[in-house]
Amino acid sequence: MFVISSRFLRIWHRNFAVYRKTWKVSFMPPLLEPLLYLAAFGLGMSALVGEVSWRNQSASYIVFIAPALLSVNMMYNSFFETTYGSFVRMYYQKTFDAMLATPLFLEEIITGEIIWGATKSVIASSIMLSIISLFGLIRYPEGLLLVPLSFLAGIAFASIGMYFTAVVRNIDLFNLPIFLFITPMFLFGGTFFPLDTLPGWAQALAWFLPLTHLVEITRAIAIGPLDVFALWNLLYLALFSAIFFPLALKKMRVRLIK
Amino acid sequence: MKDIGQSTMMEPVIQADALRKAFGAFTAVDGISFSVRRGECFGILGPNGAGKTSTIRMIYGFSPLSGGSLHVLGQDVTNRKQLRRVKYRIGVCQQDNNLDPELSILQNLEVFASYFDVPRPEATARALELLKFIALENRRDTPIPELSGGLMRRVVLARALINEPDLLILDEPTTGLDPQSRHQIWERLEGLRARGISILLTTHYMEEASRLCDRLIIMDHGKILVEGRPQDLIREHAGRDIIEVSEPGEELRTFLRERNLRYDDLGHRLLIYCDERDQLYREVSGRYCRDGCTLRTATLEDVFLKLTGRELRE
Numbered sequence: 001m002f003v004i005s006s007r008f009l010r011i012w013h014r015n016f017a018v019y020r021k022t023w024k025v026s027f028m029p030p031l032l033e034p035l036l037y038l039a040a041f042g043l044g045m046s047a048l049v050g051e052v053s054w055r056n057q058s059a060s061y062i063v064f065i066a067p068a069l070l071s072v073n074m075m076y077n078s079f080f081e082t083t084y085g086s087f088v089r090m091y092y093q094k095t096f097d098a099m100l101a102t103p104l105f106l107e108e109i110i111t112g113e114i115i116w117g118a119t120k121s122v123i124a125s126s127i128m129l130s131i132i133s134l135f136g137l138i139r140y141p142e143g144l145l146l147v148p149l150s151f152l153a154g155i156a157f158a159s160i161g162m163y164f165t166a167v168v169r170n171i172d173l174f175n176l177p178i179f180l181f182i183t184p185m186f187l188f189g190g191t192f193f194p195l196d197t198l199p200g201w202a203q204a205l206a207w208f209l210p211l212t213h214l215v216e217i218t219r220a221i222a223i224g225p226l227d228v229f230a231l232w233n234l235l236y237l238a239l240f241s242a243i244f245f246p247l248a249l250k251k252m253r254v255r256l257i258k
Numbered sequence: 259m260k261d262i263g264q265s266t267m268m269e270p271v272i273q274a275d276a277l278r279k280a281f282g283a284f285t286a287v288d289g290i291s292f293s294v295r296r297g298e299c300f301g302i303l304g305p306n307g308a309g310k311t312s313t314i315r316m317i318y319g320f321s322p323l324s325g326g327s328l329h330v331l332g333q334d335v336t337n338r339k340q341l342r343r344v345k346y347r348i349g350v351c352q353q354d355n356n357l358d359p360e361l362s363i364l365q366n367l368e369v370f371a372s373y374f375d376v377p378r379p380e381a382t383a384r385a386l387e388l389l390k391f392i393a394l395e396n397r398r399d400t401p402i403p404e405l406s407g408g409l410m411r412r413v414v415l416a417r418a419l420i421n422e423p424d425l426l427i428l429d430e431p432t433t434g435l436d437p438q439s440r441h442q443i444w445e446r447l448e449g450l451r452a453r454g455i456s457i458l459l460t461t462h463y464m465e466e467a468s469r470l471c472d473r474l475i476i477m478d479h480g481k482i483l484v485e486g487r488p489q490d491l492i493r494e495h496a497g498r499d500i501i502e503v504s505e506p507g508e509e510l511r512t513f514l515r516e517r518n519l520r521y522d523d524l525g526h527r528l529l530i531y532c533d534e535r536d537q538l539y540r541e542v543s544g545r546y547c548r549d550g551c552t553l554r555t556a557t558l559e560d561v562f563l564k565l566t567g568r569e570l571r572e
Contacts, residue, residue, distance in 0.1 A: 101318050101320065102374060103373060
C-alpha cells in the first residue's frame with residue numbers, strides 16, 4: 001500500500017497559482033452557464049410546468065431545479081478538472097514527469113489533483129450559490145451546508161474523472177464517459193423532473209447514479225426536509241470516492257510508472 | 259552534503275551493480291555496473307534505444323528496478339524512505355521542456371522550489387540568483403510560451419538547480435538546440451562542475467561528451483561497451499590520428515592488409531587508424547589517393563561509431 005503525506009498540498013498550491021493567473025477566464029463559465037440554464041428552464045419552462053411535487057410538497061419549478069443545477073455544477077467542475085485538466089498536465093505538458101523528479105511521489109501528485117478538482121467544485125458552486133441565493137432560491141442557515149457538500153461531492157466526481165484520465169488512450173476518448181455517464185446523469189439524475197415520473201425500472205437505474213444522490217441531498221438542504229435520507233445519499237457518494245480514489249491511484253501507477 | 263558523515267565523503271555518488279530494467283520481454287538495461295565519483299562529470303553515451311534514459315530514470319527514482327542494486331548518494335533507491343532522501347538532493351533536467359506554461363519564469367522556479375519544501379522567501383532569493391546564472395534576470399516575468407527552445411532549456415536547467423543539488427542529472431540537455439544555445443548550456447555546466455557539483459549526463463553528441471565528461475561509458479543494447487576517460491578511449495580504440503580516403507582503390511586495401519594496419523572500410527570511404535601520422539599519411543596520399551585524402555585527429559565520434567556500428571537506429 002501507499003502512504004500519502006501532506007505533500008499533496010504542494011500540487012494543490014501549484015494548481016491554485018495557475019488558477020489565480022487565469023481566474024478571470026475560469027470564473028466565467030461556472031457563473032454564467034448555470035444562470036443561463038436557470039433562466040431558460042426557470043423562466044421559460046416554469047410557465048409550462050407550473051408547480052412540481054417533491055417529497056409530498058409542492059415547489060415552483062425554478063425552486064425545484066435550482067439545487068439540481070447546483071449539483072450539476074459540482075459534478076462538472078470536479079469531473080472536467082481531473083479529466084481534461086489533468087490529462088493536459090499529464091500528457092501534453094508532462095507536468096507530472098517534472099514533479100516525479102522532485103521529492104514528490106505519484107500518489108501525492110494524484111491526490112493533489114483530485115483535491116484540487118474538489119476545490120474547483122467548491123469555487124464554482126460557491127459562486128453560483130451566492131447568485132441564486134440572491135433570488136431567494138436557497139433556505140438558510142441550512143444552505144451553508146452546501147459548501148462542505150460541494151467538496152465531498154467534488155472528491156467523488158474528481159476521483160471518477162481521474163480514473164478515466166488514467167485509462168483513456170487519448171483526450172478525444174473522454175467523449176465516451178461524458179456521453180455514457182455524465183450526460184445521462186445530467187438528464188435523468190432527478191434534475192429536471194421528479195424521479196417518480198419515470199417508469200419503475202428507470203427509477204431503479206437512476207438510483208445507481210451518483211448525481212441522483214447528490215441532487216437529493218442538495219434539494220433536501222435547499223428546500224427541506226433535511227432528514228436521515230440525506231445521510232444515506234451521502235454514504236452512497238462516499239462509496240464512489242472510496243472505490244474510485246484508490247482505483248485512480250492504482251491505474252495511474254500502471255500508466256505512468258514505467 | 260547536509261546529513262552525511264565524513265566516512266561517506268569518499269563513497270561514490272552513484273553505485274550501480276548488475277542494474278537491469280526490462281519492459282515485458284524487452285530488456286532495456288541489461289545488467290550494467292558502474293560508479294560515479296563525487297565531483298566528477300560522468301557521461302552515458304549510446305545510440306537511440308541503447309538504454310541511457312532507462313538507466314537515469316532508475317537513478318532519479320522514476321522507474322523501479324527490474325534487477326540489480328542501485329545506490330545514489332549512499333541511499334538505496336529501492337527503499338522508498340531512502341529514495342525520498344535522494345530525491346531531495348538531486349536535480350533533474352529531463353528531455354522535455356516540461357515547464358508550467360501558464361506561469362512566468364520566476365513562478366516556475368518558485369513553484370518547483372516548493373516541491374522541495376524551500377520556504378517562499380528563500381525560494382524567491384534562489385530563483386533570482388539562478389536567473390542571473392542563466393542570464394535571464396531581466397525576463398523573470400516572461401510567459402514560458404514566448405521563450406525559444408534554447409531559453410526554455412536554460413530555465414529547465416535553472417529549475418533543476420533550485421534545491422541546490424549534490425548531483426545534477428541531465429538527459430540529453432542540448433538535443434535540438436542551435437550551436438549558440440548549446441555553447442551557452444555548456445558554459446553553465448562547466449561553471450557548475452568547477453563548483454564541485456557531481457553531474458551525470460546522457461548525450462549523443464560526442465563533442466559535448468568530450469568537452470564536459472571526466473569519464474564516460476558507451477552503451478548499446480542495454481550493455482556497457484566501454485568505460486573510461488574520453489582521451490584514453492580515443493587513444494585505445496581509434497589511435498591518435500585518422501586518415502580518411504575517399505573512393506579508395508584496391509591497391510590501397512592491399513597495402514593496408516600487407517602492412518597489417520587498422521582500418522574501417524565503408525565502401526566509398528576508408529578510415530585508417532594510425533599513430534605514426536606523418537610518414538603513413540605521406541605514403542598513402544602520395545601513392546594511393548585519387549579523390550581526396552585528409553589527415554585529422556581522432557575523436558570520440560570515431561570511437562563511438564567504431565563500437566556501435568554505422569547502421570541506422572530506430
